[in-house]
Amino acid sequence: MLFRYLVILLILLPIKVFALIEVDITRGNLNPLPVAVSPLAIDKKSKENFKKILKKINLGLEISKIVENNLRQSGLFNPLNKEAFLQKPDIANLKPRFEDWNLIKAQALVTGKVTFVDEKLRVEFRLWDVLAGKEMMALAFTTVPSNWRRVGHIITDKVYERLTGEKGYFDTRIIYISEEGPKTNRIKKLAIMDQDGFNNKFLTLGNELVLTPRFSPTNQMVTYLSYFRNLPRVYLLDIETGMQEVVGDFPGMTFAPRFSPDGKKIIMSFAKDGNSDIYTMDLENRIVERISNHPSIDTSPSYSPDGKYITFNSDRSGYQQIYIMSSNGKNVKRISFGNGLYGTPVWSPRGDLIAFTKLHKGKFYIGVMRTDGTGERLLTENFYQEAPSWSPNGRVLIFYRETKTNSKGEGFSAKLWSIDLTGYNEKMVETETDASDPSWSSLLSN
């Protein structure tokens, strides 16, 4: 009897802990949760060491700012001004005076500590429920100091996951096309950056036109379209080694590439003699398989997360519409039936939705629909925007938007934007140059 009582207690305890603050991410959040992100405490010696290596005067403060910025960008949280904080970081991390944090209306509190240990960066952090006066989470990890920005992103992911019940999307990167120069003569380069726009790096020099980069599931490889030697072909790039190789070297044009969810295949369009169809190439044995066979344009293929289905864009009905089919090309079914043209379908990582671009009456929309075509929802309308890419948790879409030029053809720009699945929290993503064709990586750490 006593034993049974104990078992029940053990089961109940964690549930009780979970019943603390919760953030609902399924609707537009008009009341973001007030959260205090205390600067991470740092001892004098560690401070000196990090200052030497990273040129950052107070690494603890810098990391907390990354967390703060991520939380604010998500639209679900309202990070409070640090100047109002009453408690010192080191003491707050040991035992917060909840009355103090309550006074500034914080509902959640993040504290932590960074130390320099054996040439490494050690971080510990805690998440506190201010109203309940309880610790919700405590974690510690060690990494190389140069990863300090990622530390901020990982902390955010953990906090986000603990408070919303869903995985975060902050320790991720965006691969995109950097654009410069006049509209009639754009220089385009492959570029990669952290999700928050930092650590930007160009991966090609701009000598040839490059388009539509997409990550492999493990984020090590990128597949994209390059016009190297004026032969538009699908390429593969290893981000670490910089090794490039052509994978779609067929006599025609290969384009619109994406990886299969297991990373073993590339699916793409192959255009020849005025007809574009969908093909796959097995990266191991280089076997090419024709998936669609129709005299219309079939392009923009994207796998379902389980690899069983493919959604794609076809004009076989006369105009661009969205279709799904089995991964072997059978059971083709049209799913878009609303007014207008539909393109760029992308399957959500959660499997339940397909994001798309819609063109109707001279306006472009980013929207989502269920995989059977029902429940169409348009999230944003503009003069020109397209190419949505999902955050790894399926909660946010990143896409690009181009401006209308004036009567002299001036004023062109292309920028990355993100929007929540709810249709709220639309934001421009800062980039060094103009940008297009974004593709979101999966979580770098799991």
Add this chain to the structure above:
Amino acid sequence: MNLSKILKNALLILVASLVLTACATKKTTTGQLQGDVYTGSDSVEYLASGVPDRVFFATNETVLTTASRETLRKQAAWLRKNSDINVVLEGHADERGTREYNLALGERRANSAKDYLMTYGISSDRISVLSYGKEKPIDSGSNPLAWSKNRRSVTVKAN
């Protein structure tokens, strides 16, 4: 028939003829557009005297217009005379479409020009096709006239 009835009928006829002219003007539109196909000469270059280098298309279309077929017949005649010259047909789309679909559309446009050249005796060995989709507009404007100039297939000497 009383006066008011006559007036009423006259008015009806007047309205009807106004509607008709409105329709007629809408179809031909101003100067450089027929339907929404560009018919002007801005941006057009010449492969040889009297041989224009490009043909234009309607929105989302790959069908050759009468004027386009005439241009391509001139190109075919020129190519027959200059059998040492090979060409690349560069297919383009305007900015009002998704990038990937436009790549396919540009390819289809260039191929419809290629097919026509082939029916006029030009060997497919001498013609290659290259689609730029919407990547290389000739006019940077965001208006119907600019878009019409950008929906094109341009014949370029390859050697």
